Structures are given as C-alpha cells and as structure tokens.
Amino acid sequence: xxxxxxxxxxxxxGGLPVGAITEMVGAECSGRTALALSFLAQITQASRVCAWxxxxxxxxxxxxxxTGVDLCRLLWVRCGAAAATKAxxxxxxxxxxxxxxxxxxxxxxxxxxxxxxxxxxxxxKGLSEAVSSFLRPQVTAPRCSEPQRxxxxxxxxxxxxxxxxxxxxxTSIFSAKPWSRLDQALRVTDLLLQAGGFSAIVxxxxxxxxxxxxxxxxxxxxxxxAAAERSQTSLVLLTQHACAKSSAELALRFEPGKxxxxxxxxFTGVEYCVDVMRERSRPAFTNVIPLRKPPQRASDxxxxxxxxxxxxx
Amino acid sequence: xxxxxELYACLxxxxxxxxxxxxxxxxxxxxxxxxxxxxxxxEYACSFNAKARVLGITRGMTRVEIDTFxxxxxxxxxxxxxxxAKAAILECAGAFxxxxxxxxxxxxxxxxxxxxxxxxxxxxxxxxxxxxxxxVRDLGIAASIxxxxxxxxxxxxxxxxxxRPGVTIxxxxxxxAALTSLSLTxxxxxxxxxxxFSLWGIHTLGMxxxxxxxxxxxxxxxxxKRLLQLARGEMRHLxxxxxxxxxxxxxxxxxxxxxxxxxxxxxxxxMLDQLIVRATVRILALASVSVSLFLExxxxxxxxxxxxxxxxxxxxxxKLIHLDLEAHPPQAPxxxxxxxxxxxxISKVQLGLFSPQLPEPMRLDVTLARIRAIVGEDCVGRAxxxxxxxxxxxxxxxxxxxxxxxxxLARRPHCAxxxxxxxxxxxxxxxxxxxxxxxxxxEKLYTVQQAYGPWVMSGDWWNQTLWSLHQWDLVAHSQDxxxxxCCLTYQTASDCWQxxxxxx
Numbered sequence: 001x002x003x004x005x006x007x008x009x010x011x012x013x014g015g016l017p018v019g020a021i022t023e024m025v026g027a028e029c030s031g032r033t034a035l036a037l038s039f040l041a042q043i044t045q046a047s048r049v050c051a052w053x054x055x056x057x058x059x060x061x062x063x064x065x066x067t068g069v070d071l072c073r074l075l076w077v078r079c080g081a082a083a084a085t086k087a088x089x090x091x092x093x094x095x096x097x098x099x100x101x102x103x104x105x106x107x108x109x110x111x112x113x114x115x116x117x118x119x120x121x122x123x124x125k126g127l128s129e130a131v132s133s134f135l136r137p138q139v140t141a142p143r144c145s146e147p148q149r150x151x152x153x154x155x156x157x158x159x160x161x162x163x164x165x166x167x168x169x170x171t172s173i174f175s176a177k178p179w180s181r182l183d184q185a186l187r188v189t190d191l192l193l194q195a196g197g198f199s200a201i202v203x204x205x206x207x208x209x210x211x212x213x214x215x216x217x218x219x220x221x222x223x224x225x226a227a228a229e230r231s232q233t234s235l236v237l238l239t240q241h242a243c244a245k246s247s248a249e250l251a252l253r254f255e256p257g258k259x260x261x262x263x264x265x266x267f268t269g270v271e272y273c274v275d276v277m278r279e280r281s282r283p284a285f286t287n288v289i290p291l292r293k294p295p296q297r298a299s300d301x302x303x304x305x306x307x308x309x310x311x312x313x
Numbered sequence: 314x315x316x317x318x319e320l321y322a323c324l325x326x327x328x329x330x331x332x333x334x335x336x337x338x339x340x341x342x343x344x345x346x347x348x349x350x351x352x353x354x355x356e357y358a359c360s361f362n363a364k365a366r367v368l369g370i371t372r373g374m375t376r377v378e379i380d381t382f383x384x385x386x387x388x389x390x391x392x393x394x395x396x397x398a399k400a401a402i403l404e405c406a407g408a409f410x411x412x413x414x415x416x417x418x419x420x421x422x423x424x425x426x427x428x429x430x431x432x433x434x435x436x437x438x439x440x441x442x443x444x445x446x447x448x449v450r451d452l453g454i455a456a457s458i459x460x461x462x463x464x465x466x467x468x469x470x471x472x473x474x475x476x477r478p479g480v481t482i483x484x485x486x487x488x489x490a491a492l493t494s495l496s497l498t499x500x501x502x503x504x505x506x507x508x509x510f511s512l513w514g515i516h517t518l519g520m521x522x523x524x525x526x527x528x529x530x531x532x533x534x535x536x537x538k539r540l541l542q543l544a545r546g547e548m549r550h551l552x553x554x555x556x557x558x559x560x561x562x563x564x565x566x567x568x569x570x571x572x573x574x575x576x577x578x579x580x581x582x583x584m585l586d587q588l589i590v591r592a593t594v595r596i597l598a599l600a601s602v603s604v605s606l607f608l609e610x611x612x613x614x615x616x617x618x619x620x621x622x623x624x625x626x627x628x629x630x631x632k633l634i635h636l637d638l639e640a641h642p643p644q645a646p647x648x649x650x651x652x653x654x655x656x657x658x659i660s661k662v663q664l665g666l667f668s669p670q671l672p673e674p675m676r677l678d679v680t681l682a683r684i685r686a687i688v689g690e691d692c693v694g695r696a697x698x699x700x701x702x703x704x705x706x707x708x709x710x711x712x713x714x715x716x717x718x719x720x721x722l723a724r725r726p727h728c729a730x731x732x733x734x735x736x737x738x739x740x741x742x743x744x745x746x747x748x749x750x751x752x753x754x755x756e757k758l759y760t761v762q763q764a765y766g767p768w769v770m771s772g773d774w775w776n777q778t779l780w781s782l783h784q785w786d787l788v789a790h791s792q793d794x795x796x797x798x799c800c801l802t803y804q805t806a807s808d809c810w811q812x813x814x815x816x817x
Contacts, residue, residue: 062704191687
C-alpha cells in the first residue's frame with residue numbers, strides 16, 4: 001500500500017506491507033506522524049476505513065485533515081483522555097486532599113495484573129524495577145514525552161504563575177499513568193484487529209518512553225501479527241524504540257528532522273530522513289559470494305515535509 | 314339494496330392473567346402455575362394453567378390452600394403485564410383488519426375482528442384464522458378462534474368451545490344449529506336468570522332457542538328477548554372498533570428486586586424476543602431500544618441503545634444492552650423494567666465484488682461499545698473540526714462506516730504533521746528582545762536557533778470564552794544534540810508559556 005511519499009515508496013518498493021506489522025521507530029520530531037498520516041490519507045482516499053489508537057492523545061486532527069485524511073473514515077481512540085478531562089473539575093474547587101490521605105489504590109503490575117509474562121516461569125520478582133531504574137537516567141537518546149516533574153533552573157527567567165503551579169500539581173495526580181494507557185491501547189488494538197474491516201490501524205506509542213513499550217510481552221506482537229495477517233490489516237506502530245522485534249514485517253528508523261531555513265519570518269517545514277532497519281521480504285543473506293557485486297538497493301530516503309501555509313517552491 | 318356480507322373472527326384466550334404472566338416467563342410454562350390476586354392476606358387464585366388444573370386447583374382457592382400443593386409456582390397478578398400482553402395481541406389482530414373490537418372480560422381475552430372482504434388479501438377465513446393463530450402463538454399465547462357472520466354467535470361459540478383450541482368456522486345460516494349444544498354459561502347470565510332457567514330445566518342454548526318468544530318476553534322482559542336472539546344466533550350488534558396502535562413496548566414486574574446484571578439480561582432477552590417477533594411480522598427491524606429500569610426508592614434509570622443499522626439480531630441487542638448497562642449501572646435494586654423500541658426499515662446491504670473491505674456494521678457496533686467500556690464514552694469516534702480559528706478545536710462524533718462518496722480534500726502528502734500535547738505543557742522561557750532565546754522543556758535546556766512569530770491570534774471576544782494568544786514556531790537544540798521543532802504559545806490572559814504541539 002503506497003504511503004503517498006514517492007521517495008519512501010521507492011525504497012519500500014511500493015509502500016507499506018498489507019496484513020503485517022510495520023514499525024516506525026524514531027525520536028519525537030522525526031517525521032513518523034507525517035508518514036503515518038500520509039499513509040492513512042492514501043487509504044481513506046480509496047474509500048477504506050482506518051483507525052488511530054492514540055496512547056498519548058496526541059493526534060492533531062487539523063494536521064490529519066491538511067495531509068488529506070478523510071476524518072469521516074478515521075476511527076480515533078483516545079486512551080487516557082477521559083482521565084485528563086476529569087482532572088480540571090477537581091482543581092476548580094481550590095482545595096484538594098493529597099493522595100496520601102486516600103485509600104491507596106491496588107497496585108497492578110504489568111499487563112496481566114501481576115507478573116510480567118504469560119507464564120509463571122517468566123515472573124521474576126523485581127526485574128522490571130531493576131530494568132526501569134537502569135533505563136531511566138537518560139540512557140536512551142529519545143526522551144520520554146510524559147509530563148515529568150520539572151526542576152526549575154535558577155539561571156533562567158521563570159514566568160510561571162505560582163497559583164497556576166499549584167493547580168498543575170493537582171492535575172498530575174489524576175492524569176492517567178502510561179501503563180494504564182498502554183494497556184488500554186493494546187486491548188483496543190486487539191478488539192479492532194478481531195473486528196476486521198479496517199485497512200490500517202496505527203498504534204501511536206510515539207510519546208511513550210521505551211521503558212514502557214519494551215515491557216509489552218512479545219507474545220502480544222506475535223498475536224497482532226497473526227490477527228493482522230488474517231484480517232489483511234496494515235498495523236503501523238509508532239514507537240521511540242523498536243519493540244515488536246521479529247513480529248514486524250518492516251521496521252523503519254527515522255532520524256531527527258532538520259528545519260528549513262529558507263524563510264526568515266515563516267516556518268516552512270522540516271527535512272526528514274528514513275532508513276529501512278529491517279525488511280522480512282528482502283532475500284535472505286547467503287554465504288555464496290558472487291563474482292560480481294550485485295546491485296545494492298538504497299535503504300534510506302529523505303523527503304521534505306512542508307507546512308500547510310508555506311507556498312510551493 | 315343488498316345488505317353487505319358480514320364476517321367476524323373472534324379471538325379468545327382463556328385464563329388470560331396466567332397466560333400474560335407466563336408469556337415473559339418461558340421457564341415456568343412447563344410447571345403448574347397459579348396467579349394470585351387480592352390484597353394479602355386475602356389472596357385468592359384467579360387464574361392458573363392446565364397443569365395446575367390437573368393438580369386440582371380451582372378458582373378462588375386461598376394462599377393456604379395453594380400452599381398445600383407441592384411444586385406449584387405462585388405469581389402475583391400484574392395489570393401492567395396484562396395490559397402489555399393485550400396491546401400486543403390487539404396489535405397482532407390489527408395486522409389482519411383495521412376493524413377490531415375489544416370484548417375482554419376480567420379473566421379472559423376476547424376480541425372480534427371484522428374480516429369481511431379480506432379474502433383476496435389473506436385467503437379464505439380458515440387460512441386467515443390459522444395464520445392469526447400462529448402469530449398469536451408466537452407471542453406466547455394459546456388461543457382459539459371462531460368465525461361466523463354474526464358477531465355474538467362468534468363470541469358465544471368461541472367461549473363454549475374454548476376447551477378445544479383451534480379454528481371453528483360457522484357457515485352463513487347455520488348459527489343456530491352450531492349454538493345448540495352450548496351451555497348457558499356462555500351468555501354471562503345474571504344469577505337471577507340463571508336460577509330461573511335452571512328451575513325451568515333449560516341448560517343449553519338449543520333449549521333456550523326453542524322457547525316461545527312472546528311467552529318468554531312476558532316473563533323476563535326485554536332481557537328475555539335478547540337472550541333468545543343470542544341463543545338463536547340472530548342478535549344484531551353495532552360494531553365499535555378500537556384503533557390498536559403499533560407501539561413496541563414490553564413491561565415486566567420482577568418477582569423479587571434484582572441487583573445482578575446477568576439475571577436482568579435473561580429477562581431482557583425474553584422481552585426482546587417478543588419485540589423482535591412483533592417487528593418481524595410487520596417486516597420491520599428494531600432501530601433503537603430504550604431500557605427503563607424502575608428502582609427501589611422510586612427512581613428510574615433509562616438507557617437507550619441505537620446501533621448503526623436497524624437489526625433483529627437478538628444476540629447483538631443483548632450484547633449492546635449488556636455493555637451499555639455495564640458502563641452505566643443502576644444505583645439501586647430493580648423492581649420492574651420496560652423495554653421500548655423504535656421500528657426501522659430492515660437494512661439491505663448491496664455487496665460488491667470490487668468494493669473495498671469495510672467493517673461489518675453490526676460487529677463494529679459491538680466493538681465500539683467494548684472500546685467505549687475500556688477508554689471512556691467520549692474518547693471513541695471520529696473527529697470533526699469546529700469552524701473556528703482557535704487552535705486544536707474539534708469535537709468527537711459517533712463513528713459509523715461512511716458509505717457516501719469521498720469528500721474532496723486538498724491532498725498534500727508532504728504536509729508537515731503535528732503531535733498535540735494535551736494538556737499543553739507549561740515551560741519556562743528565557744526572552745531576549747521580547748523573543749524566545751532559550752527554553753526549559755522536560756528537564757532539558759534548549760537553545761532557540763530559529764523563532765518564527767509571534768502570530769497574534771484571538772477570538773470569542775464577544776463571549777466569556779474569549780481567548781488570545783501569541784503563537785511561535787521554534788527550532789531549538791539542546792546541549793546533547795537533540796533538536797526540537799515545536800509550536801509555542803504565550804497566553805496573554807494567564808501570562809504563561811506553553812508548548813502545544815511538536816512537529817513530527
């Protein structure tokens with residue numbers, strides 16, 4: 001299925017695979033969303049229906065419409081949005097008890113409500129905490145986009161209003177945790193794949209930190225792969241870190257974009273670069289060394305993504 | 314001038330209070346069942362089914378007498394359910410003729426249908442009666458039908474022959490002969506007249522019909538004349554039709570307050586069956602179903618389920634109602650419930666060999682309901698952009714598979730996309746000459762390379778929801794080499810800087 005961006009379609013020999021998982025890996029501001037929306041635009045223009053499972057409630061409908069996505073044919077599932085919309089109701093009262101005064105919520109660990117694998121054998125106590133603490137301090141280059149406690153630097157001018165700062169803290173109590181949102185998104189994707197009829201499903205985990213996405217059991221991706229193949233759905237994962245492993249038919253790595261500097265007053269767009277990380281359909285490597293070097297395929301492409309208000313050059 | 318030919322079909326259901334209660338309780342039908350009426354402790358048996366009659370139960374037995382029988386199910390009479398059952402049968406009868414007269418009494422259901430002139434539509438009277446009987450049987454009611462050209466003869470006949478279910482057809486002119494063997498009890502005699510006839514040795518209608526008219530009128534007055542005409546099958550009747558309205562509504566009073574949703578769904582399933590049967594005979598489907606639950610404490614809880622297409626699929630309806638009630642459970646035990654449905658045209662789907670693969674509408678409804686249960690009511694659907702310049706303004710609408718033509722959109726596959734941050738993240742910004750010079754975002758200090766703006770935007774100044782902001786497009790780099798292309802806003806009202814979206 002073509003993505004609508006010629007240079008990318010050329011290196012992919014036609015586009016993204018149908019009935020398989022495609023993984024788009026990259027940091028934020030690397031062009032994953034632009035490519036995914038362009039792909040959905042192609043599908044909706046062919047009178048097909050697609051879905052966007054939004055783990056972080058990040059989809060920008062105006063961008064989608066500007067790219068050419070028919071919003072009537074796009075099912076948008078916003079995970080965690082219900083908790084975010086409820087939060088201001090509490091903060092408007094002006095007084096809120098701290099969380100420690102409430103009955104503590106039952107701690108659910110992992111996707112299965114206890115343990116981190118489908119089998120008791122794979123349950124290792126404390127391993128996940130160890131992995132999380134190992135990954136946390138800026139080990140991985142792409143940063144987590146989750147709202148985090150900000151450390152105010154004394155050297156910069158602080159323009160934050162102190163009264164609003166206090167409300168900020170109350171809202172953070174009621175915001176949905178990444179795990180619960182990820183869990184919701186995985187269940188929703190499962191349902192959509194089982195229902196069938198969607199030509200493409202985008203599971204947008206692009207703003208979730210790798211320490212969360214890498215904890216999703218591989219069996220989940222394997223199940224999705226089988227379901228996608230059965231229902232002939234293109235499942236596109238937007239992640240910061242490759243997590244589907246061998247279940248992904250195609251993995252694309254996105255480099256951080258470079259902004260154009262052609263205009264002094266108007267932001268005109270970004271230049272993105274994508275590289276094919278792995279592709280199952282390519283012929284396997286053999287030990288037989290041919291006499292002549294076979295023609296090599298280009299595995300990376302660069303394209304310009306222009307803002308909707310920038311004129312044509 | 315010739316008088317028009319009259320033809321009436323009388324539909325009669327005996328022991329109607331019991332039949333109306335058993336209609337929505339199919340599991341009790343195979344057991345002896347007694348319906349009690351009256352205020353405690355003076356309850357008495359007012360109606361029962363055949364199995365209870367075999368056990369020896371008679372009308373008027375007290376609660377203590379009924380308790381001496383083992384394995385008898387006792388239910389209390391419900392006027393609501395009887396009315397619902399009557400409405401369903403009348404509406405079923407109304408499908409055969411617009412002229413239906415209600416002739417019910419306290420313990421039985423009886424209605425007379427004017428079927429003159431319906432031969433071309435429904436065939437001979439026997440075929441019509443058979444068809445009507447089958448439809449009534451589908452509603453869970455056992456009835457019998459008598460067809461006669463005389464209104465009162467049809468009623469008398471069907472009452473007299475009610476022990477023999479089925480269809481009885483009396484040809485024109487044979488009314489008197491058909492009534493001969495019937496007992497006088499079919500005439501609803503007063504006690505005085507019944508005693509008088511008993512003293513005279515008159516026990517059947519045939520005997521009554523043989524009496525001399527003048528002598529009878531001399532002894533009993535005009536009432537005697539009326540009874541004689543009834544017995545001879547010559548009584549004229551002014552037809553008073555009712556207009557049975559087509560309302561898909563079922564009501565049921567629960568024996569005990571129900572708290573569990575699963576047990577409630579069993580009841581809803583039976584009621585849905587009835588609604589589907591009634592809609593199907595009119596070649597209609599259920600477009601929406603409203604479940605009204607009447608709770609302890611006098612409150613009521615109403616939920617309406619409306620799938621994308623009208624359907625008569627019982628499993629689908631049960632699943633949708635189940636998911637909806639699970640998401641919005643009632644806050645108190647349920648005492649009674651009512652199901653109201655709106656009819657809709659049966660949906661027709663034209664499949665095509667080359668049409669694209671689309672989700673099946675019915676299955677999609679269930680999937681969406683399941684997803685709503687997971688993520689919340691307003692978080693699933695399609696986004697519709699609002700007609701405003703305010704950034705990130707949209708509303709969510711219910712998703713349905715669009716079948717129309719594709720809306721013509723400006724296709725710009727190379728268009729830059731944004732990822733919105735909801736809620737917008739407040740940041741600290743260092744300004745130089747009133748332009749952003751550095752910003753602190755997610756524990757990192759970014760130095761601004763390019764700042765485009767400010768684009769001053771405002772709106773709704775005529776309203777309380779007025780908004781005003783300065784928008785900047787920033788290209789920034791941090792010390793560790795990571796770059797950031799973002800859309801920054803400065804809220805003039807609240808004097809704060811926010812990152813609202815990232816270019817991705």
